[in-house]
Amino acid sequence: MRSRCAANTSCRARCRSNLGRNGFDAGKDIEIGAPIRPGDVLTASSTVHDIYEKTGRSGTMTFIVFRTDSHQSARRDGGDRRPEDDVPMSAQPRSIPSTSATSCRRCSSRSNGAQVRRYALAANMPGGRFMSDEEAQAEGLPGQIVPGNLSLALFSRLLTEWGDGVRLKRLSATFRAIVRPDVALRLSAVVTEKHTSDHGNFLECDLVLENADGDRLVTGTATVVSAAGASGLHLDPSHGLLTAIRSKSVRWIRAIRVSSLVATDGARGANSRGSRTQPRARRRFNGACAPG
Amino acid sequence: MLTEHRQWDPTADYRDLEDRYGILILRGAEVETDYGHILVYGVNDDITRRFDFTNVRLSAQEVVSEVARMGGVAAPCHPGRPTIGLCEHYDSKPPLEGVVAVEALNGGSRKGENERVQALIDRYGYGAFGGSDAHLVSLIGICATEFDDDVRDVDGWSRRCSSGQLSVRWTFREQVRAARSGHERPDRSQHRRQGVRPHLAFRRSRKSRSSPTRRPTASSTRSTLIRAAARADRTAA
Numbered sequence: 305m306r307s308r309c310a311a312n313t314s315c316r317a318r319c320r321s322n323l324g325r326n327g328f329d330a331g332k333d334i335e336i337g338a339p340i341r342p343g344d345v346l347t348a349s350s351t352v353h354d355i356y357e358k359t360g361r362s363g364t365m366t367f368i369v370f371r372t373d374s375h376q377s378a379r380r381d382g383g384d385r386r387p388e389d390d391v392p393m394s395a396q397p398r399s400i401p402s403t404s405a406t407s408c409r410r411c412s413s414r415s416n417g418a419q420v421r422r423y424a425l426a427a428n429m430p431g432g433r434f435m436s437d438e439e440a441q442a443e444g445l446p447g448q449i450v451p452g453n454l455s456l457a458l459f460s461r462l463l464t465e466w467g468d469g470v471r472l473k474r475l476s477a478t479f480r481a482i483v484r485p486d487v488a489l490r491l492s493a494v495v496t497e498k499h500t501s502d503h504g505n506f507l508e509c510d511l512v513l514e515n516a517d518g519d520r521l522v523t524g525t526a527t528v529v530s531a532a533g534a535s536g537l538h539l540d541p542s543h544g545l546l547t548a549i550r551s552k553s554v555r556w557i558r559a560i561r562v563s564s565l566v567a568t569d570g571a572r573g574a575n576s577r578g579s580r581t582q583p584r585a586r587r588r589f590n591g592a593c594a595p596g
Numbered sequence: 597m598l599t600e601h602r603q604w605d606p607t608a609d610y611r612d613l614e615d616r617y618g619i620l621i622l623r624g625a626e627v628e629t630d631y632g633h634i635l636v637y638g639v640n641d642d643i644t645r646r647f648d649f650t651n652v653r654l655s656a657q658e659v660v661s662e663v664a665r666m667g668g669v670a671a672p673c674h675p676g677r678p679t680i681g682l683c684e685h686y687d688s689k690p691p692l693e694g695v696v697a698v699e700a701l702n703g704g705s706r707k708g709e710n711e712r713v714q715a716l717i718d719r720y721g722y723g724a725f726g727g728s729d730a731h732l733v734s735l736i737g738i739c740a741t742e743f744d745d746d747v748r749d750v751d752g753w754s755r756r757c758s759s760g761q762l763s764v765r766w767t768f769r770e771q772v773r774a775a776r777s778g779h780e781r782p783d784r785s786q787h788r789r790q791g792v793r794p795h796l797a798f799r800r801s802r803k804s805r806s807s808p809t810r811r812p813t814a815s816s817t818r819s820t821l822i823r824a825a826a827r828a829d830r831t832a833a
């Protein structure tokens with residue numbers, strides 16, 4: 305797994321002391337090499353890739369870009385990596401239909417404060433801002449907020465449940481504003497490009513998470529790969545991607561229960577070691593964290 | 597119009613893409629100043645030597661005045677946005693001299709932000725244009741600027757921007773989205789009857805350009821942007 309950013313403890317402490325009171329996860333760009341299994345032991349190395357400033361609705365922010373590479377060094381049980389641990393991609397990619405039609409997938413979500421708290425604890429993110437309104441307000445926030453990783457998880461589920469055999473290859477998201485619990489959210493994924501290679505059929509998608517007012521709280525892009533022969537999202541021109549999506553569109557419009565996304569023991573490392581770009585607001589947080 | 601944030605690449609050349617997809621691609625930049633974000637059109641060597649685009653504390657008055665003197669146009673974008681919009685700064689500071697147009701409709705604005713701009717335009721007589729502010733390919737073309745005649749180069753854009761003879765509108769996709777969320781947006785059928793041709797304005801984020809992953813590369817992203825722009829243009833036409 306290769307990702308932008310991650311930091312060691314001393315670096316983060318120095319950043320916090322020099323750059324202000326509030327630091328936020330501003331986004332992630334994760335490239336997935338192989339799925340992480342329970343029992344895997346991961347080794348990660350992290351470097352500061354870039355530091356820059358920009359101004360947004362929250363004022364002047366400093367962005368620190370960390371780049372992290374995670375590798376599986378061993379399995380907890382001492383065994384070798386199993387063949388099924390490697391991602392089986394398409395052996396013979398199919399042709400891509402020439403149609404330029406854009407396909408879209410949508411769903412809605414609403415998480416309550418207790419669900420967010422459980423997710424944060426399971427994902428090893430025990431920050432007070434994720435626990436309760438009182439602890440969040442002590443940090444200058446308007447109330448409890450949803451972790452960025454949970455937004456990523458919603459995007460991930462939106463994509464991987466698109467069809468049978470669909471795998472996530474890359475996921476990138478920018479957290480443009482805070483997401484609060486008990487708020488109705490709409491998630492959408494739009495296919496913007498289709499291409500094929502020796503490793504399978506790839507779809508490039510735009511991702512948007514917005515509230516009821518249409519404000520875009522989280523935006524991102526993703527690459528999903530569909531193995532040849534997988535049903536539901538194949539690119540066979542005789543069926544067509546758009547046709548496949550339309551036939552299942554009704555089933556896809558349903559709520560996602562956040563409680564079912566709580567990480568298990570083996571997935572904890574993956575959730576806590578993503579890439580991170582942290583803006584440090586230089587003035588008191590005023591309710592939004594949105595680059596311009 | 598493709599406006600990069602806080603940067604300008606003098607080597608970027610989109611002529612092949614223009615020929616392949618039959619659309620006009622103009623370039624600009626978005627810089628950050630003490631009056632919020634400002635779009636700079638007609639960027640040339642004099643302007644890039646005079647201003648460091650990565651500096652987020654540029655003087656807005658200097659940008660507006662100097663860019664005009666050097667042959668370009670500087671126009672504040674998303675003026676209704678908190679902290680980085682012109683409206684909020686005008687509440688506490690004197691108005692800028694030499695502003696000819698502002699971005700009246702911005703595709704990334706939240707509820708109420710675009711509505712604040714109309715009062716600004718009425719009071720100061722600024723010209724108005726629209727921009728998608730599309731940090732994603734699928735958002736290109738949700739907001740557009742309409743011209744009474746064809747624009748063939750960035751100088752033409754700058755002249756029309758300076759003259760203030762522009763109209764802005766939401767495109768069809770955004771109307772559907774707005775209707776779903778209860779907002780009211782202008783009816784594009786009026787513009788269609790006038791027979792005017794829309795030109796799309798959009799921006800690409802720094803993040804997408806500097807992504808360390810294999811996809812999207814700069815070239816493929818641009819290609820995708822252009823194709824999406826062409827589709828949106830055809831749809832709008």
